[in-house]
Each structure stands twice: as C-alpha cells, then as structure tokens.
Amino acid sequence: MARNRIHLTTDILADALHRLGIAAAAVDREALRRALGLPEQDGFVEDAAVAAALRDGDARRAFTEGGVAALRLALPALRAEPARDGALAWHLRVSLPLLDDGRLDLRLDAPPGEAAAEILEEMALGNDPAWRLDDLRAALAETAAGFARTLHRTVARLRDQIRDDLHEIGADAPTYIAHLDRSLRARVFTPSPNLAHAILDTLKTVRTRAKVVAREESGRRRLRDRVGFGSYIDKFVPARRLNRRIVFHMGPTNSGKTYAALEMLAKAPTGTYLAPLRLLALENYEALLERGLRAGMVTGEEILGEPDPSHTARTIETADLRRPVEVAVIDEIQMLSDPDRGWAWTNALFGIPARTVIVCGSDDALSHVRRAAEAAGESLDVVTFVRKTPLVALGEPVPLESVQPGDAVVAFSRRAVHENREALVAAGRSVATIYGALSPEVRRAEARRFRDREAEVLVTTDAIGMGLNLGPLKRVIFSAVAKWDGTATRPLTNPEIRQIAGRAGRFGHQDEGHVSATDDASLGPIRDALAGAPTAPAADTRFYVRPDLIAIEAAAAELGTDALAEVLTHFSRATFYDGSPFQPSAMEEALEAARAVDKAHLPIREAFAFAVCPIDRRDPASTAMLDRWVQARAAGAPVAALRANVGGELEYLERTVKLAAAYLWLARRFPDTFDEAEATKLLRGRANAAIEQTLRETASCNLAARTRPRVPA
Structure with a gap:
C-alpha cells in the first residue's frame, strides 16, 4: 500500500x-x-x-x-x-x-x-x-x-524518633510496635517535592497515637475510656475471635471497586454482602444465584433462597453478627457518616465475623475505617481504584429546554422532581422517574425503561447515587446543588456531587461522562467537586451508634424498668459523654417513638421493635397506623392485612407501599399478630403495579399535547 x-x-x-x-x-x-x-x-x-x-x-x-x-x-x-x-x-x-x-x-x-x-x-x-x-x-x-x-536522612531521623519512643514507654514497646506497624501498612506515600516533610509530619501523629495506645494497659484497653471503644468493640465476640483482616476498596463510582470485592466474595466458601438498599441486596442475590452458588437474601421484610445458604445478600441493618464467614463485603462504607443509618455501618465494620472484611466506598471514609481498624487491633490494607471512564464538567449550563435523550435531570425533593418531570413532558420528552418515596421494585422498573430507551430522559433525585444500572446515561444535569437534610437546606458536599455525577458515562456504554447544571450559578460547585476539591474536615468525627436489644435489656434490668424511653435516656447519658468516640444515631426520633410506644406497656423487647419499625414518622397517617398496631399487639388482637384503593392518587399509593413494607417488617418479628403477610404482599404488588402504570401513562404527552413543538433531539 x-x-x-x-x-x-x-x-x-x-x-x-x-x-x-x-x-x-x-x-x-x-x-x-x-x-x-x-x-x-x-x-x-x-x-x-x-x-x-x-x-x-x-x-x-x-x-x-x-x-x-x-x-x-x-x-x-x-x-x-x-x-x-x-x-x-x-x-x-x-x-x-x-x-x-x-x-x-x-x-x-x-x-x-x-x-x-x-x-x-x-x-x-x-x-x-x-x-x-x-x-x-x-x-x-x-x-x-x-x-x-x-530518603536516608529522613529514615535515619525516624529510626531515632522510634528508638526514643521505645525507651520512653518501656515495657509497652511490643504494643507500640504492633500499633505503628498496622498504621504504616495502611499508609503508602508517593514522591513529591515535600516528601520528607510529609512523611515526618504524618508519622508524628501516628507515633503519638501509638504511644497513647501502648500506655493503656499494654494495648488491652485499646482507645478506650469509660465506655469508649473497648467495651463497644468487645461485645462483638465472634468478630474479636477471628483476628480479622480489613481491606478497603477505595475509589469513586464506576471504578470497579465493588465488582472486584464481589469477585472475591463469590470465590470464598462462605460469605455475605451487606447492601445499603434492598434493591442492591436483590441484584447481588440474583448475581450469586447466577454463579451457581447456594445463595439467600435477607432484608427487614423478607427472606429468600436457600434455608442454609453458603452466601447471603443482606440489607446492612440485617447483618448477622454471630455466624462466622470467610469473606464479608460492606458496600458504600461512607454511609458511616449518615446520622439516620450510620449505626448499621458502625456495627458491621466493628462486628461482622469474617476473616476478610472488604469495605467499598469513597476516600471520605478512610479516616473512619483506619480508626476502626486501629481500635480493634486489626490489619488494614487500602486498595485504590480509579474511575474507568473520564468524568467531564461541561462549560455551559443545560437548561431544561435543551435536555437531550439519554440525559438525567437531578433534583432533591419529590416536588422538584415532579415539577421537572411535568416541564419535560410538556416539552415533548418521554420521561422515566426515580425518587426515594418509590419502592425498589418501581425504581428498578423505571431504570429499565430508561435503560431500554422506552423513556428518553430520566428525572430523579439522588436516589440514583447507588444501586441502579442506568446503562446508556451520558449526561447528569443538576437542577439544584443544595438539599434539605431534615434540619435545613444546605449545599451538596463535594463527595455527594461526585457520587451522583459519577453515574454518567458508565464503562462499557460511554467513552466519558458529562456533568452540567440547568443554570450558570450551579456550575462552579460542580467543577470544584469534579476537580477533586478537598472536602472541609467533618466537624464531628465520632461514630454513629444505636443501642441494640442486648444493651436495651441489660440497661432495663439495671434500672429496674420496662420504660423504653427511660432506658434510651440512660444509654444516651452513659455513652455520649464529652470525649466519647460515639454519637447517637437519630436519638431524638428514637426517644419520641419510645415515648409513644411506652403508653401500651409492652415488654421492652417488643416495645423496642415497634420503636425502630421503619415507617415515615413525619407522616401523621403512618404514625397513627403504627399506634393502632401497637395497641392491637398489647391487646393480643391480630392485625388484618392492609386495605387500600389501588386506584388512588400517586402519593396515597406510595404511602400504601411503605405501610405494607412496615407490616411485613413486623410480621417477621410478630407472626402471630401480623398474620396476613401474604395478603399484604399481594396488596404491595398491586400498589407497585398501579404506581408503575401511573408513571408510564404520564411519562409522555397525551394526544392533544403532542401538537406542542418538540424539543430538538
């Protein structure tokens, strides 16, 4: 040629x-x-x-x-x-x-x-x-x-400093060396102009902590004071017997960190996957079955699969902290910092009895994971993953009228989602919709409609941040960069922006992902987040915890009371003193629920179950229903299956699905009272189908509306 x-x-x-x-x-x-x-x-x-x-x-x-x-x-x-x-x-x-x-x-x-x-x-x-x-x-x-x-001089200086430390602590030297060794194995330095300074500065803090640990009875009271880490960690007896190895698969979305962890899980003779969502538990249960494994699934509402499985997929709140396994995977470990649910990740991180514990998540969780490993006296290996496709912040905003097929528009409230949805439908786009109030089944169906291109555009909240296969999604467009967190409206953090934006440009579907906003003002925070701008240090670095049933019953016996609110108040005073490594997970909400349940004078074991039942406590209709259920349990009366009109409005149907989930959650704990679980499952299925049908029917313009001009493709 x-x-x-x-x-x-x-x-x-x-x-x-x-x-x-x-x-x-x-x-x-x-x-x-x-x-x-x-x-x-x-x-x-x-x-x-x-x-x-x-x-x-x-x-x-x-x-x-x-x-x-x-x-x-x-x-x-x-x-x-x-x-x-x-x-x-x-x-x-x-x-x-x-x-x-x-x-x-x-x-x-x-x-x-x-x-x-x-x-x-x-x-x-x-x-x-x-x-x-x-x-x-x-x-x-x-x-x-x-x-x-x-680095000869730097290493020589470090050796001298370590020798001085060993001379200072005397008989506690083995504990000092063991702690320092674990900390060093969790840290890897990279060449830089200030490398020597960075090494000495970082290890000064590590050496100081090692001396503190060594002085605490030769390491037997690791990082403990009064209640402290020690008594909390020691209650997880099966985990403490295993000399666990913790591996942190650290990286952004679309980096393969969870996939690599699941590969290791599937190759192990026994194992468990702990998911932040029922949807993720279901998807990975199905994946384990496809591999021919003897798999099961456990959530708060249901148990599926083999009666004695070798591998389980669970929602993290249902983690089995008694049965040892070879490998455990804890997904989305950065949820440790969530005020409502962080306690479940704390329990799993300290208490899951697995020889190898693989935690997956973003680098924001590294300090928490490292502190947990050091406190438990366990090794930590950090494996860094990089994103498989580039993520690019666009230079110009993308207003709603310029949204294209394959885009996702993100808002942060149910109301804003429906406003965006109506605007796009009116402009001629067909839309799939995902937000937190929808059940996992409906979210999965809506994601499939977008993935299969039955719907051109996805309108969503940050519910897409984890657990959904969105296939061809190329652009994520933020319609806001602030959200209501239950107390106030606050700006999104950089990790939150990266988590949501990272769903664009899935490896194997797109060469790169694009991120923008509907207005100019929102582009700056997005660019900063994608450029890797550091997150401001957390004001409170304590671990969230919630008392379990064992702690509740022990405190009740000590106080001589069956009043759950009194026990929770005692627990709060004893555990969350100034300087404690822990903070309460949604304690005010738990106390309010306990006061309501205490009126029925149930045994404290039962009162605790009703107090933590997963319902929307901001919804008066839902709390009134739970009160009736509590009274029925106290009276020894059965609770009939829910009744609902599946032809009702969308918000009514969403409430029906949530209440059905709460009924099934209680049926697992009190099957003699909540004895119509199968009928409730059928109702939940019909309500989900009605929600799906409503979203499909309103996902595009009706015949009359189609005369309006369409947005150019």
Missing part, C-alpha cells in the same frame, strides 16, 4: 483506516489520535503510522490481559494500572525498614525509573513478560536504592 501522507481530521482518519482494511466504527478514533500525538484540530499522519499505532494498542491490550499478571508473580513489588489510550501506568512499591530487625516498613509507590520503563514498554509491545526480566529486576532494584539514598 502506498505511504500516503494524510491531512488529519476525524473523517480523514476514518479514510486511512478504510485503506488499511479496518472498519472505522471498530476503532476509538479519538484515542488513536492521542496515541499518535496529533494536535486537537489539524495535523498529518501516514498510513503506516496509523497501522503501527493500532498494532501497538493491540499488543498492549494483550499484555494487560495476560502478561501483567505473570509479571506480578515474578516481581510482586511492581504494580500496573490502566491509563488512557490503552497504556499502563507502572508503580514500584519501595519498602524502607524503620527497625534494625526489618520491621515497620515505610512504603512508597514510585515510578519504576527510566531504564525499567523502557524495558516494560518493550515487554508490552512484544507481549512477553519474560523479556529482559533480569535486567528489569536490576533496574527496579537501582530505582529502589535511589529512593533509599534520597
């Missing part, structure tokens, strides 16, 4: 591929342009250069799929991460011992060096992980030695 010199545009590059006998549609031309080092607009390229770039790309992909794993076995300190354009980003783990006996490694992730990089590039292009392996080993050793020389 003639070596034609080509003036490059996207179309002419396609012509070059055609002359090479390659279908242009099968090639990522933008990535190819970058690989060729061509300018943004105009440039020149030869057919031979295009062919060579394609060959190199194929070779790199083949090496990534097979060669990298083989090389990792030969050189465990060498790590690879996929970068753009099919290249690999290589990192060398350099370990510098801080004690004479080789313990207490200071770990550094560094570039492998120029000589090693050249060998690795040739390995990749030849797809040969054995090529010049000895030379590569020598080059990496020289790189590591170079960093050892560079």
Whole structure:
C-alpha cells in the first residue's frame, strides 16, 4: 500500500483506516489520535503510522490481559494500572525498614525509573513478560536504592524518633510496635517535592497515637475510656475471635471497586454482602444465584433462597453478627457518616465475623475505617481504584429546554422532581422517574425503561447515587446543588456531587461522562467537586451508634424498668459523654417513638421493635397506623392485612407501599399478630403495579399535547 501522507481530521482518519482494511466504527478514533500525538484540530499522519499505532494498542491490550499478571508473580513489588489510550501506568512499591530487625516498613509507590520503563514498554509491545526480566529486576532494584539514598536522612531521623519512643514507654514497646506497624501498612506515600516533610509530619501523629495506645494497659484497653471503644468493640465476640483482616476498596463510582470485592466474595466458601438498599441486596442475590452458588437474601421484610445458604445478600441493618464467614463485603462504607443509618455501618465494620472484611466506598471514609481498624487491633490494607471512564464538567449550563435523550435531570425533593418531570413532558420528552418515596421494585422498573430507551430522559433525585444500572446515561444535569437534610437546606458536599455525577458515562456504554447544571450559578460547585476539591474536615468525627436489644435489656434490668424511653435516656447519658468516640444515631426520633410506644406497656423487647419499625414518622397517617398496631399487639388482637384503593392518587399509593413494607417488617418479628403477610404482599404488588402504570401513562404527552413543538433531539 502506498505511504500516503494524510491531512488529519476525524473523517480523514476514518479514510486511512478504510485503506488499511479496518472498519472505522471498530476503532476509538479519538484515542488513536492521542496515541499518535496529533494536535486537537489539524495535523498529518501516514498510513503506516496509523497501522503501527493500532498494532501497538493491540499488543498492549494483550499484555494487560495476560502478561501483567505473570509479571506480578515474578516481581510482586511492581504494580500496573490502566491509563488512557490503552497504556499502563507502572508503580514500584519501595519498602524502607524503620527497625534494625526489618520491621515497620515505610512504603512508597514510585515510578519504576527510566531504564525499567523502557524495558516494560518493550515487554508490552512484544507481549512477553519474560523479556529482559533480569535486567528489569536490576533496574527496579537501582530505582529502589535511589529512593533509599534520597530518603536516608529522613529514615535515619525516624529510626531515632522510634528508638526514643521505645525507651520512653518501656515495657509497652511490643504494643507500640504492633500499633505503628498496622498504621504504616495502611499508609503508602508517593514522591513529591515535600516528601520528607510529609512523611515526618504524618508519622508524628501516628507515633503519638501509638504511644497513647501502648500506655493503656499494654494495648488491652485499646482507645478506650469509660465506655469508649473497648467495651463497644468487645461485645462483638465472634468478630474479636477471628483476628480479622480489613481491606478497603477505595475509589469513586464506576471504578470497579465493588465488582472486584464481589469477585472475591463469590470465590470464598462462605460469605455475605451487606447492601445499603434492598434493591442492591436483590441484584447481588440474583448475581450469586447466577454463579451457581447456594445463595439467600435477607432484608427487614423478607427472606429468600436457600434455608442454609453458603452466601447471603443482606440489607446492612440485617447483618448477622454471630455466624462466622470467610469473606464479608460492606458496600458504600461512607454511609458511616449518615446520622439516620450510620449505626448499621458502625456495627458491621466493628462486628461482622469474617476473616476478610472488604469495605467499598469513597476516600471520605478512610479516616473512619483506619480508626476502626486501629481500635480493634486489626490489619488494614487500602486498595485504590480509579474511575474507568473520564468524568467531564461541561462549560455551559443545560437548561431544561435543551435536555437531550439519554440525559438525567437531578433534583432533591419529590416536588422538584415532579415539577421537572411535568416541564419535560410538556416539552415533548418521554420521561422515566426515580425518587426515594418509590419502592425498589418501581425504581428498578423505571431504570429499565430508561435503560431500554422506552423513556428518553430520566428525572430523579439522588436516589440514583447507588444501586441502579442506568446503562446508556451520558449526561447528569443538576437542577439544584443544595438539599434539605431534615434540619435545613444546605449545599451538596463535594463527595455527594461526585457520587451522583459519577453515574454518567458508565464503562462499557460511554467513552466519558458529562456533568452540567440547568443554570450558570450551579456550575462552579460542580467543577470544584469534579476537580477533586478537598472536602472541609467533618466537624464531628465520632461514630454513629444505636443501642441494640442486648444493651436495651441489660440497661432495663439495671434500672429496674420496662420504660423504653427511660432506658434510651440512660444509654444516651452513659455513652455520649464529652470525649466519647460515639454519637447517637437519630436519638431524638428514637426517644419520641419510645415515648409513644411506652403508653401500651409492652415488654421492652417488643416495645423496642415497634420503636425502630421503619415507617415515615413525619407522616401523621403512618404514625397513627403504627399506634393502632401497637395497641392491637398489647391487646393480643391480630392485625388484618392492609386495605387500600389501588386506584388512588400517586402519593396515597406510595404511602400504601411503605405501610405494607412496615407490616411485613413486623410480621417477621410478630407472626402471630401480623398474620396476613401474604395478603399484604399481594396488596404491595398491586400498589407497585398501579404506581408503575401511573408513571408510564404520564411519562409522555397525551394526544392533544403532542401538537406542542418538540424539543430538538
């Protein structure tokens, strides 16, 4: 073939591929342009250069799929991460011992060096992980030695500081070393102009904490004072017996962190997946079944699958803290900071009895996870994941009239969602709708309508932030960057923006995701969040907890009372003193519920169940229904299945589904009183179907409205 010199545009590059006998549609031309080092607009390229770039790309992909794993076995300190354009980003783990006996490694992730990089590039292009392996080993050793020389004074200073610490604490030295070792293994430094300062500054805090821990009875009272961590942690006896290993899969949305955790779970002989949502528990239960595993699902309302499963998918509030398993996966670990539900993540993090506990979530949770591991005396490994597709903040706003098929418009209240929905439907768009008041079944159905392109646009709240497969979603458009948090309207945090925006550009569907807002003023916070602007340190870093039934009954016996409100008040005074590592999870709401339930004079075990029953306590109709149920239980009378008109308004149907879920939750605990569970399940199914039908029927213009001008596609 003639070596034609080509003036490059996207179309002419396609012509070059055609002359090479390659279908242009099968090639990522933008990535190819970058690989060729061509300018943004105009440039020149030869057919031979295009062919060579394609060959190199194929070779790199083949090496990534097979060669990298083989090389990792030969050189465990060498790590690879996929970068753009099919290249690999290589990192060398350099370990510098801080004690004479080789313990207490200071770990550094560094570039492998120029000589090693050249060998690795040739390995990749030849797809040969054995090529010049000895030379590569020598080059990496020289790189590591170079960093050892560079950091010689820093390491020597650290050794002197550690020797001084050991002399100061005397007999508690083993505890100091063990604590420092766990902390060092959870920290990896990277080269920077201020690396020496960063190491000394970071480890000054770690050394101080290690001395505090060591002085507390040689580590037997880890981080405890009065009630403190110790007594709380020690109540999880099965977990404390296992010497657990905690692994933090840390990364943004669409980075593969949860997928990697579930792969490890599926390969284990026994395991459990703890989900933030019933929807996620159901999806992963189905995934475990598809793998041929003996799987089960447990939520507050139902139990599905095998009677004695090897693997379970659960909502996190139903975590089994007694039965040991090999691997446990705790998803969305940053929910530790949620005032209403954070207690469930606290319990799971400290109490799930698994030899390996994999927690998945964003980097915002790292300090909490690290403190928990140190307090429990358990090892922590942090595995960082990077997003698989770029996430780009658009330069201009996208008003509602410019919304395109495949977009998601995000608001932060049911009312705002329906306002956006009505505006888009009136403009001719067909719409799928997702918000928190909808049941998991309806949310899943609406996501499927959008994914299958039955609906052009998705209108949603932050309910899309986790647990839904949204397939072709390319653009997320914020109609607001503030939300009501139950107390006040506040700006979204950077992690919240990233969590929602990250649903755009799903790997395997889009090359990149786009994020914008409906107005100019909202673009600034979005750009800052996507650029990785640091989040302001949390004003309160305590762990949320809620007393469990064991603590409730013990306090009731000590106080000689069956009044739940009195017990909760005592628990609050005893646990949330000044300096406690804990804070109450929605304690005011729990106290209000306890006062209402106490009027029925139920045994405290039963009163506690009704007080934590999941209903909307802001809705007077729902709280009145719960009061009637409490009175029926106290009187020994059965509670009939719910009755409802499934032809009612949307808000009425949503309440019906929530109350049906509460009935089923109570039926699991009091089957003799709530004895019409099957009839209630049927009603819930009919109400969900009616909601789905209403959303479908109102998802696009009626015949008369279709005469209005449509928004251009």
